[in-house]
Amino acid sequence: MKPLNVADYRLAAKRRLPRGMFEYIDRGTEDEVGLRGIRSALDATRLNQHVLNDVSAPDTSTVIFGETLPLPVIISPTAVAGLVWHDGEVQLARAARAAGIPFCVATQSMTSMEDIAAGAEGANLWFQLYVFEDRGLTRDLLRRAKALGIRNLLFTADTPRSPKKEWNTRNGFGIPIKPSLAGGLDLLTHPRWSLAVMARYVLTTGVPTYAHYPPEYRTSITRAAVWDNVKLARRLTWDDFAEVRREWDGNLILKGVLSPADAERALSLGADGVVVSCHGGRNLDSAPMALDALPKIADAVGGRMTILADSGIRRGSDIVKYIASGADAVLVGRATLYGTAVGGEKGAKGVIDILAEELDHCMAFTGRSRLSEITRDAIWRP
Ligand SMILES: Cc1cc2nc3c(=O)[nH]c(=O)nc-3n(C[C@H](O)[C@H](O)[C@H](O)COP(=O)(O)O)c2cc1C
Known part of the structure; x- marks a missing residue:
């Protein structure tokens, strides 16, 4: 049956993907308080309904870093997109291209x-940077991104440790993938994925690897050891951010900001934007919800830098709630991954189309025709 919403895509992805991989994408960390909190914060936010406004010609476009986007949506960087479907990242980039939105x-x-x-020629690509222990390798990535004409760099700063995902330890899935009995059974019971994704990789380009790691350090995702140089930096400070600012002449956006003070500091160091994000409930389980942190950050730096936000977007109304709380645009992570897992480019595009349609509906019910009309007073206060 045709999926009608993101939840339908999620269920279809759950059936298709090996359990360990589905849980890696879907779940949170530690007690998953953060994951539940994201949803309840969004659900608890009610929107004012306004009637008899002319909403016959809605416009969901916006300008982000000088570019007009038909939707205020960017596809978030997600580490394993290439494992949910063969060439998953290319599929996502093509879906983004078809929708006219960026893919990070x-x-x-x-x-x-x-x-x-090359696989999604003409796609609007952004790049997400994790800083390696070896800063020379990081500089190399920046050079490569620039050579490709990429203008927008997300500097992810909210992963100072590998988060504690206990269920991942139990279900045997991790990156790098380690062979285990549970993992083997998982593959056998999900033959569609095992054949269409993993077997296809193995028979063509080999077991997938982290493609941006230099060949001399690259380890197959089935092998545990990763050289120290390509471990994510354990000591990552504002000096590193300032250093990247010196080296990157495009737009620099700090991802993982949840406090006005950090947003102010990023701005003072020359950031062009921030992503207000609790990383989809995947990092600090006790972090505040991005939606709750957003208004104060928007009050502090809004108008002086671009404010993006993410975490938990599953409906068009969620996009409206983030925009009403101060975001210029949002990032979507899991929703489009579910779509990719179900149908590659077509599935990811299906999810974007659903979000676009729901955004239009929500704007019409709330009596708003343009994104600029979605202001703080769109949120209902009892
Ligand atoms: C499977 C998965 C992998 C992710 N990998 C990264 C990553 O490598 N870098 C990063 O900055 N964020 C990463 N994220 C976080 C997303 O960019 C985004 O902040 C988050 O998914 C938003 O929440 P949502 O999934 O509820 O939309 C990942 C998220 C998921 C679900």
């Missing part, structure tokens, strides 16, 4: 930024 390539993607650019 992750440092830890399975396909390199060059191959994604």
